[in-house]
Amino acid sequence: MKKTMNKHFVLKYIPLLALPMLLGLTSCHSGDQEFPDYGSTSVYFSNQGYVRTIELGEDLEVDLTNDNNHEFSLNAAMGGGYGNKRDIKVSFAVDPTLLDSKSFDDGTPMTLLPSDYYQLESNTMVIPSGKIQGGVKVKLTDAFFADPLATTRHYVLPVRITNVEGADSVLESKNYVLCAVKFVNPWQxxxxxxxxxxxxxxxxxxxxxxxxxxxxxxxxxxxxxxxxxxxxxxxxxxxxxxxxxxxxxxxxxxxxxxxxxxxxxxxxxxxxxxxxxxxxxxxxxxxxxxxxxxxxxxxxxxxxxxxxxxxxxxxxxxxxxxxxxxxxxxx
Known part of the structure; x- marks a missing residue:
């Protein structure tokens, strides 16, 4: 009789003892986990020198909406931490001194993009909460497209980050970008x-x-x-x-x-x-x-x-x- 009672006790109470353990395991594998964010965040330009080709017309592989509107986006990025939980405002300025004593990698000179060839939407880029990059629109004028030199790698828009709000710092080695701008017409x-x-x-x-x-x-x-x-x-x-x-x-x-x-x-x-x-x-x-x-x-x-x-x-x-x-x- 004693053996029977012990057996019944074990069968009845072991599941109750195991329940907290199972709940503990489940809590480790479900739900969105929140972790303390001890990492610092910084903003920067991903590439210090690149060419933005305005492609007019149609391309079966690419959406050319911005290009055919004669505009493009100049973007900054953020890094560090576990993610971006707030809007980051990145102030910038066009800095012609970035072109001083500089040339393209093949030795051809860089020429400052004339101020009447473009319009900036703002002097501040915004990296929205939840995103790791954001930018500002640059609108190219008719004067740009009327210049035959704009069909080659010739004109450069030099931009430097001057201030940031919502991030801890600016990555100094990547605080600038030299964006060469050219275009191709619809028949190229x-x-x-x-x-x-x-x-x-x-x-x-x-x-x-x-x-x-x-x-x-x-x-x-x-x-x-x-x-x-x-x-x-x-x-x-x-x-x-x-x-x-x-x-x-x-x-x-x-x-x-x-x-x-x-x-x-x-x-x-x-x-x-x-x-x-x-x-x-x-x-x-x-x-x-x-x-x-x-x-x-x-x-x-x-x-x-x-x-x-x-x-x-x-x-x-x-x-x-x-x-x-x-x-x-x-x-």
Whole structure:
């Protein structure tokens, strides 16, 4: 009888004794835990030298809303602690002295972005509570886009943090940024090129060459580059009697989506026109509707004794814009 009672006691009370232990284990694995934040917080610029390319037009891989509004965001970041529990206000100033005796990493000089080329939304950046970075909008003016030098890595906006509220300190080694700003127009891209060339020789004889791969992705690659807000450039080649190719640089001057074609290379003449059509090529590479440029033009060279009349279809493969960074160099 005694053994039976002990057995019943154990079976009845062991679960009650184990309950606090189970509750203790559960409390370790559920709910949002709060920890004391003993770490200090600091603000800084993540990169001291980078290029912000304003990409006009359309890119299937990137949202270009800000770019097409002619603006971008200059951002600061915070680090340290367990997170950002308050708005951090970062005061800054444009500091031209940051460019003193500085050049790009390839040795080319840096030029201060003229003050009439941009407008700052504010002189304070805000890193919102719960976020680790925040910034200020920079609006570029028409004067910036009218300058051909703005199509290259030339102009720099130098900014230094002057004060911070809501964080413990400024990371002194990263308290500044040199932001180089440039733009590309809507027609700069890598294209897939197909078409027909009618070659007329000095004696009047003609030959026809067709450029057309079975699959569009295997067509010839053609790069268009930015010359200005409304102008792009592309290279074509003409062959002499021996088959040696000579390159001619063409200018495409746009008015809306239409363009006129002329030659920029000495010794060549060119005349023609073209039309840029959004989603002009249906179910093209990757099964996507893609932007296309349709051109017809004639390029002639008296020295080579021939002219070529070309009908081209150029299908946008990609815009080719990649992140660019640089380490400022002492002159």
């Amino acid at each position: 891209a890598t294209y897939l090129r197909r078409g027909v060339d009618v070659i007329t020789n000095a004696d009047g004889t003609q030959t026809t060459e067709v450029r057309h791969a079975q699959y569009v992705e295997n067509d010839e690659l053609m790069n268009l580059t930015t010359l200005g807000f409304n102008a792009a450039a592309m290279n074509v080649s003409l062959k002499d009697a021996s088959g040696k190719a000579t390159t001619c640089k063409l200018q495409l001057l746009f008015n809306g989506n239409e363009c006129k074609i002329s030659a920029l290379t000495e010794g060549f003449t060119a005349d023609g026109s073209g039309l840029f059509v959004a989603k002009g090529e249906k179910q093209s590479m990757g099964g996507k509707d893609r932007n296309a440029l349709y051109l017809k033009y004639t390029v002639s060279s008296a020295a080579l004794g021939k002219s070529v009349t070309t009908t081209d279809t150029l299908v946008v493969r990609d815009r080719g814009i990649v992140p660019e960074y640089f380490t400022p160099k002492d002159k």
